[in-house]
Amino acid sequence: MAFAPRGPEASFFQVLDRHRASLLAALRKGGGEPSGGGTHLASRFEDSVGLHMVSHCTTRKIKSDSPKSVKNFALILKILSMIYKLVQSNTYATKRDIYYTDSQLFGNQTVVDNIINDISCMLKVPRRSLHILSTSKGLIAGNLRYVEEDGTKVNCACATAVAVPSNIQGIRNLITDAKFLLIVEKDATFQRLLDDNFCTKMSPCIMVTGKGVPDLNTRLLVKKLWDTFHIPIFTLVDADPHGIEIMCIYKYGSMAMSFEAHNLTVPAIRWLGLLPSDIRRLNIPKGTLIPLTKQDQMKLDSILKRPYITCQPFWRKEMEIMADSKMKAEIQALTFLSSDYLSRVYLPNKLKFGGWI
Incomplete structure (x- = not known):
């Protein structure tokens, strides 16, 4: 992890606060479906931008009464808590760092990568705003x-x-x-x-x-x-x-x-x-x-x-x-x-x- 020169990004906390209510409601609701699940992106093309996400995208639902969904939702919350600590302490971690905090729980790196992408999409912030970096190959x-x-x-x-x-x-x-x-x-x-x-x-x-x-x-x-x-x-x-x-x-x-x-x-x-x-x-x-x-x-x-x-x-x-x-x-x-x-x-x-x- 490396220290950054700037302070925590307020935008992340603001976005997280907006989603906190729906996350808590989903946890309290026995058969509920939290709104923060991974997203099937609906995109449109604009010549000046390229492929970009539209606001009315469809989502992949996570059901709290499904064993598989419960684990996925738990992993999302775990990584969200790690992101919150990174932003609060103004430090950065790589995706590999995240995986090795509990490799047995995550299973493989792809699971971590997909969840981080889902969180970025769900909160509508770039991944770097989550204070998560990736090792460059370029x-x-x-x-x-x-x-x-x-x-x-x-x-x-x-x-x-x-x-x-x-x-x-x-x-x-x-x-x-x-x-x-x-x-x-x-x-x-x-x-x-x-x-x-x-x-x-x-x-x-x-x-x-x-x-x-x-x-x-x-x-x-x-x-x-x-x-x-x-x-x-x-x-x-x-x-x-x-x-x-x-x-x-x-x-x-x-x-x-x-x-x-x-x-x-x-x-x-x-x-x-x-x-x-x-x-x-x-x-x-x-x-x-x-x-x-x-x-x-x-x-x-x-x-x-x-x-x-x-x-x-x-x-x-x-x-x-x-x-x-x-x-x-x-x-x-x-x-x-x-x-x-x-x-x-x-x-x-x-x-x-x-x-x-």
Whole structure:
């Protein structure tokens, strides 16, 4: 646990007080249904925000006469009491810390993660307002300096990447001369670009990777960089449904975190590559392509039906090219053209001539 420089957030206590009456009423009522159960989110899409929760969402009910529900409700109350103590003492804990306070009771980390998300949604406050953090898996490199909440000065312009901070809200004094931010889907591609000195060759720029599906801290960092600097943000993902899904999470958000969309989404993000149309345009060898699986096709069909795709006709066209070809490609397929084709030719040309959508 780490001490924060600011005092307890009054908003948390105010929200908790509003819900206290309904929680107590539910406990006193033999067959009652507390209003603070986990939530099935009802979301809507707005181009300027992404997927965000609507006020008339439906909820998952917790019944006090059901043994399973009683345990779930007890776990919610236990974590609520821990959150209350964290906020009162102005300290922070990670989700892992919460789990290990009673790992036998919680069973597994996923139970804790889901309850914390439910509480955030129920109280309509960001998770950081609960004073709960998560360990970051993302990395950042390039032309960026900042100061962490404990006063540590961080310079990302080094040969090795810097871990994304666990408390994005606490970083300050961000400084950059970067002309753009590049989000890289996979760590392997990110490391290869570092090895090729991409940040130096294309200086000044910033690179970020969430190592696949981004965690909350990586998404918060991208949002903070956008809000602070308003520089162009591009994504480099595999030309497959999974890569497109990851790009959509950065740009439009996810259903699970739609209650925090305003703090997480960056609708200005652009798709730089790898585009399905690039596969034919660059004559990438057919032997490097991979057939779409049934799961891939289902994922692609699902994305095509999402409301935000109607606002992105060029994205739709690229996905239709993928669907028609029934093939996908990883970014690594570019190495068959030359070992440094990605950093030496592909990305510089894309950035120079506006090859994004």
